[in-house]
Amino acid sequence: xxxxHAARLGRRTLLAASAAIAMPWVARAQANPLKIGIPTILxxxxxxxxxxSRGAIQPEIDRINAAGGLLGRQIQPIYRDSKGQPQEAARVxxxxxxxxxxxxxxxxxxxxxxxxxxxxxxxxxxxCLHSNSETSSLTADPKLRxxxxxxxxxxxxxxxxxxxxxxxxxxxxxxxxKWATCSPDYAFGRDTTAQFLEFLKHFKxxxxxVSQGWPKLGAPDFTEVITKILQAxxxxxxxxxYAGDLSAFVNQGNVYALFxxxxxxxxxxxDLPVLTAVKSLPVGIQSANRYLPTFPKTAENAxxxxxxxxxxxxxxxxxxxxxxxxxxxxxxxxxxxxxxxDGKKAAAALEGMTIDSPFSVTGKVTMxxxxxxxxxxxxxxxxxxxxxxxxxDVEPGDWGQIVELEKEWKKANGYI
Amino acid sequence: MDLxxxxxxxxxxxxxxxxxxxxxxxxxxxxMVAAGLTLIFGVLKIVNxxxxxFYMLGAYIAYSAxxxxxxxxLGVLAGGLGMAIFGVIFERVLISRVYGANVxxxxxxxxxxxxxxxxxxxxxWGPDFYAMGMPPAFQVPPLFIAGGxxxxxxxxxxxxxxxxxxxxxxxxxxxxxxxxxxxAAHNPNMVSALGINTTxxxxxxxxxxxxxxxxxxxLAAPVRSLTPGMGFSILIESFIVTVIGxxxxxxxxxxxxxxxxxxxxxxxIGFPLFTEGLMYIAMIIILVFKPSGLFGKEIV
Numbered sequence: 091x092x093x094x095h096a097a098r099l100g101r102r103t104l105l106a107a108s109a110a111i112a113m114p115w116v117a118r119a120q121a122n123p124l125k126i127g128i129p130t131i132l133x134x135x136x137x138x139x140x141x142x143s144r145g146a147i148q149p150e151i152d153r154i155n156a157a158g159g160l161l162g163r164q165i166q167p168i169y170r171d172s173k174g175q176p177q178e179a180a181r182v183x184x185x186x187x188x189x190x191x192x193x194x195x196x197x198x199x200x201x202x203x204x205x206x207x208x209x210x211x212x213x214x215x216x217x218c219l220h221s222n223s224e225t226s227s228l229t230a231d232p233k234l235r236x237x238x239x240x241x242x243x244x245x246x247x248x249x250x251x252x253x254x255x256x257x258x259x260x261x262x263x264x265x266x267x268k269w270a271t272c273s274p275d276y277a278f279g280r281d282t283t284a285q286f287l288e289f290l291k292h293f294k295x296x297x298x299x300v301s302q303g304w305p306k307l308g309a310p311d312f313t314e315v316i317t318k319i320l321q322a323x324x325x326x327x328x329x330x331x332y333a334g335d336l337s338a339f340v341n342q343g344n345v346y347a348l349f350x351x352x353x354x355x356x357x358x359x360x361d362l363p364v365l366t367a368v369k370s371l372p373v374g375i376q377s378a379n380r381y382l383p384t385f386p387k388t389a390e391n392a393x394x395x396x397x398x399x400x401x402x403x404x405x406x407x408x409x410x411x412x413x414x415x416x417x418x419x420x421x422x423x424x425x426x427x428x429x430x431x432d433g434k435k436a437a438a439a440l441e442g443m444t445i446d447s448p449f450s451v452t453g454k455v456t457m458x459x460x461x462x463x464x465x466x467x468x469x470x471x472x473x474x475x476x477x478x479x480x481x482x483d484v485e486p487g488d489w490g491q492i493v494e495l496e497k498e499w500k501k502a503n504g505y506i
Numbered sequence: 507m508d509l510x511x512x513x514x515x516x517x518x519x520x521x522x523x524x525x526x527x528x529x530x531x532x533x534x535x536x537x538m539v540a541a542g543l544t545l546i547f548g549v550l551k552i553v554n555x556x557x558x559x560f561y562m563l564g565a566y567i568a569y570s571a572x573x574x575x576x577x578x579x580l581g582v583l584a585g586g587l588g589m590a591i592f593g594v595i596f597e598r599v600l601i602s603r604v605y606g607a608n609v610x611x612x613x614x615x616x617x618x619x620x621x622x623x624x625x626x627x628x629x630x631w632g633p634d635f636y637a638m639g640m641p642p643a644f645q646v647p648p649l650f651i652a653g654g655x656x657x658x659x660x661x662x663x664x665x666x667x668x669x670x671x672x673x674x675x676x677x678x679x680x681x682x683x684x685x686x687x688x689x690a691a692h693n694p695n696m697v698s699a700l701g702i703n704t705t706x707x708x709x710x711x712x713x714x715x716x717x718x719x720x721x722x723x724x725l726a727a728p729v730r731s732l733t734p735g736m737g738f739s740i741l742i743e744s745f746i747v748t749v750i751g752x753x754x755x756x757x758x759x760x761x762x763x764x765x766x767x768x769x770x771x772x773x774x775i776g777f778p779l780f781t782e783g784l785m786y787i788a789m790i791i792i793l794v795f796k797p798s799g800l801f802g803k804e805i806v
Contacts, residue, residue, distance in 0.1 A: 133624065134735050137633040303774065306782065310730050310739050311535070313660075314771040314781075317528040320655055321521050321775070334635035334731035341637050342729045345657035347648050367731075369639025405634070 123166035124159070124431060126151075126421070127186025129179050129207060130198035130222075132171035134308075136333050138363060139410045143198040143222065144169055145402040146411035150418035160425050168192060172203050179203030183210045193431040194218070196417055198410065201225040201278045205234070212236045217424070217436040221417040222410050224249070225278055226285070229463040230505050238433040240440060240462040242417040244409070246282045248469060249357055249378055251495045252487030254289025256471035257328070257355050260376060261294050266326040266353055268300050270319045272312075272339070273330035275304035282330045282357075289495065290328075300324050305335070312339045316346050324352055332358035337367045344370050360472065362406035365480040375474040377481055380409035381449075385484040386468045390448035412449045416464070419445055420457060451486050465489065512776030523654025525771040531660045533767025534667035538722035539740055540747035540759045541674060542715030548754025549691045549711045552601060553609065555616035557719055557744065558737025559623045564589045564720025565727045565736070566631055569638050578641035578728070585724030586717045593716025594709045602708065620737070627734040636732040644728070663725055670721065671760050674714075678756065687711060691754065746785055750792050752802025761800060 128147065131140035151165045159165060168190050172179035179199045183206075186192040195218040197207045204223030211218040218239040220228065226247040228234060260266070271287070273279035283302075291297050301322030303315035316339075319327060327348075331339050336358055343349055349372035358364065359377035379385045383395030394415070398407040420440060425431055428439035442459035444466075449455065451468050458465045469492075472484035500506045515521035543557045568585030572578055596619065604611050644659040678684035690697045690707055698704045730736070747766055751758025766785055773781040792800060 132633075133628075134733075137628065137734060138635060141633045302778065304778065306739075308739055310726075310736065311532050313528045313532055314525070314774045317524045317655070317771065318774050318778075321515065321524060334733045337635055337637050338729065338731040341640070341731075344640065345644075345648065345659050345729060346655055363634060367635055367637045369637055370645070 122163065124161070124163040124194075124425075125166045125168055125186075125190060125192040126194045126196055127183065127190060127192030128167055128169045128196045128198055129172045129182045129186065129203065130169060131174040131200065131203075132169070134174045136174060136200070139200075139222070139333060139408055140171070140198065142363075142402075142405070142408040143410045143414040145405065146398060146407060146415040147196065147198070147418055149397065149401045150415055150422075154418075154422055160422060161429065161431070167196075172199060174200065174203065176202045176206040180206035180210050183207045184214070187214050187216055192216070194421060194425075194436070196221060196414070196421065198222050198414055198417075201228070202276065204228055208234065208236055208239055211239045215433045217421070217431065217433045217440070219417040219420060221414045225281055227281075227505075229461045230500055230503070232505060235462065238437040240420075240437070240457055240464075242420055242457070242464050243413045244467060244469065245463060246278070247285055247496055247499055248465075248487075248492050250282065250285035250289045251492050251499075252469050253286050253355065253357055253378060253471060254291075254293050255487070255491065256485060257286075257290050257326075257376065258293030260353065260355075261290070261297070261326060264325075264353060267296050268298050268322075268324045269326045269328060270301040270303070270322055270324035270352075271299065271328045271330075272303040272305065272315055272319060273328075274307045274332075274335065276307055279304065279307075279330045283328065285499075286328055286330075286357075288499075292495070305331075308335065310338070312342050316343055316348055320346060320348065320351065326353045326355065328355045330357065332361070333364065334367075336364050340368045340372065341370075344372065349375065357471075358409075359474060360481045361408050362480070363408055365474070366406060371474055371476045371480070373475060376471055377474055379468060379470050379472065379481065379484055381407050381412045382479065382481055382484070383407075384479040385470055385472070385481070386449075386451045386486075388448060388453070390453075391468075394448045413464075416445075416447060416449060416455060416467075419447070465493070507777055507780070509776055512772065515772065515775050518653075520653030520655075521775075523652050523656065525775065526768070527654070527656045527660060527664075529768035529771035530664050530764065531767070532770055533764040534664050535722055535726050536740070536743055536747050536766060537671060537760050537763035538667050538725070539719050540744040540751070540763055541671065541756055542718035543744050544748045544751065544754055544756060544759045545674075545718075546711055546715040547748065548756075549687055550601075550605070550708055552605075552612055553616075554601075554715070555613055555741070556596070556619040556623075557715070558739075558741030559620050560589045560593065560716045560719035560737070561723040561740055562627065562732075562735070562737035563592060563623060564723030565730070565732050566627060566636075566723075567720070568724030568727050569636055569732055570631075572638055572641075572727070578638075578643070581638070581727070582721060582724035585727075586721040589720025589723075590713040590717035592720075593712035593714075596716070597709050597712035601712070602705075605708075624734045631732075631734075633734060638727040638732070640728050659728070666725060670718065671756070674718075674756055683710070743785070746789050748799075750789050750799055752799030755799065755801035758799055758801030 130143050155164050170182035197220045201223040204220045219242045221242050224246045229241045271283050273283040305315050355376045357378035361380035383392050424436045424440035428435040444454050444456040447455040455466050470484040470486040472481040546554050564585035567588040568581040571584035572581030648655045648657045747762045751762035769784050773784045
């Protein structure tokens, strides 16, 4: 006689056994999130930039997770504060991979930290997107390049070309030949200033630099540099200062009427936190767009800016914000295409990839294959006004001209 | 090195006036922070590594008070008073427990306060940088004196700093409380034996030191960016001023601060790539020939 209890027991056993086999997979999918390590600057004078990076990354990750995650896994970002110190950035990057189990690095560091993280990536072989380093050699110099590392940020040489072309146009119209510069005294400030002058002279050879000031990064007082500039009596001033340093420089320059004594060109002026923090914004400063919701003037860009503010207690997005938002979108697309988070496979998928983006005049940005760097992003120069939209008459740069002159610059520097 | 530019500057009245006033303003703000630092060291022999934090908090409190009242004067006053109260709490709750202890212990406590206050500033005011903006009374074009450019706001700052420095000297030199403070700096046990409440005295010294740093933060707020951690950069320069002037000497701090300000303002013309280095070279030279600083007392 057939034992029905035995049969029932068998089905239960079978179900239990199936569950026992299946559960770890379910549990693993939930308990094995895809960890992305994010070293960034969350303390110190430029902590605002680190928090504005995080403020852009988190909504993108929330969007991906709400849609089911990446490769069926929920993304878990792990943020670490590097305090803006290169050695700390390298240490936390290594720790994020080796200890925390991160499979991808989104390196939201400034240039000094990015160079340190680059060497960690060379060693570990994970996919890494540098989202904030603008210093050109990071990806332009083949000796520094790493197979699995990419720059998803604007680049100094691109800004220099567009800035040089725009400034030369203004300088020709206003007959400005005597120039002064005032930039922070570290690699970024010196490199970007040299590149700007190089391209300014390319477009307008009769430029004479009559004074150069190199204040320390985070210096509380710029008075002696401002008075030195005034003594040299230049017709135009270029400055690569940014964030809080730029705000202090403008406020201190205002008491000396610096901005009415000469035409001023400041690429980083067009960042909303700076524009809104400066109480008496001088009219007529020439600035690049860092992040502006009005450039490119599209519904997608305006909507992204509004969504960022809504998600971040009405804070304004910075240049670092759009770059990090773009970096997450590239990671998403590359991992999906590769079907893997493996550094080599994801890097191969990312090379030459083009994605839709609100941060481009054409609506698309590309991760250039040959040097692992972002191109086709919105880049332009305009004029400051004291009220919103703060920067008007933004003239977009010509990417054909940028690529052509960048190639010449690379040749001149022995990079190609 | 551009010695021609430096020579051209010192022989040109416009450059001389502009750079001298710019050196004075840098020096005077440094003096106000360093004066509190040196006063605390002179009386209590405490090297207050948290002094830059007093400056930062003073600036933030002044900013908030200015935004609330619209008055720059009330803002600066709030910064000074706020830091006087903070100084007393800091001394009573923390520093009073490490009098006579190893300097490392004092350093650790001060450093902990620096980190805690930086984080508190981020929580209360956020990580963004702030600018107070120029008070309407000073939104005027700069003056031109002998061809040099001199902003009226900076003239006011120099005069206020001089008045505070003068007031402090009078307080220490001519009043009874000043004599007690000086006596306590020499021999605290004797002052205590005479029945003077040294606990109150020490709190008072911290209140004055904190107030000076808070006033400096408030006074400078219209032209400087307010960021968490902003006290650190001024702390280093304040220490240089204190060391050059002589630890514990208010007059020494004033002269050292002005010298440092002038080194920076003229150094940036003659030695544009070595201005910071010049300050340290000046410190080394003075310490080699007078290890106790310009007006410091020799340690026997």
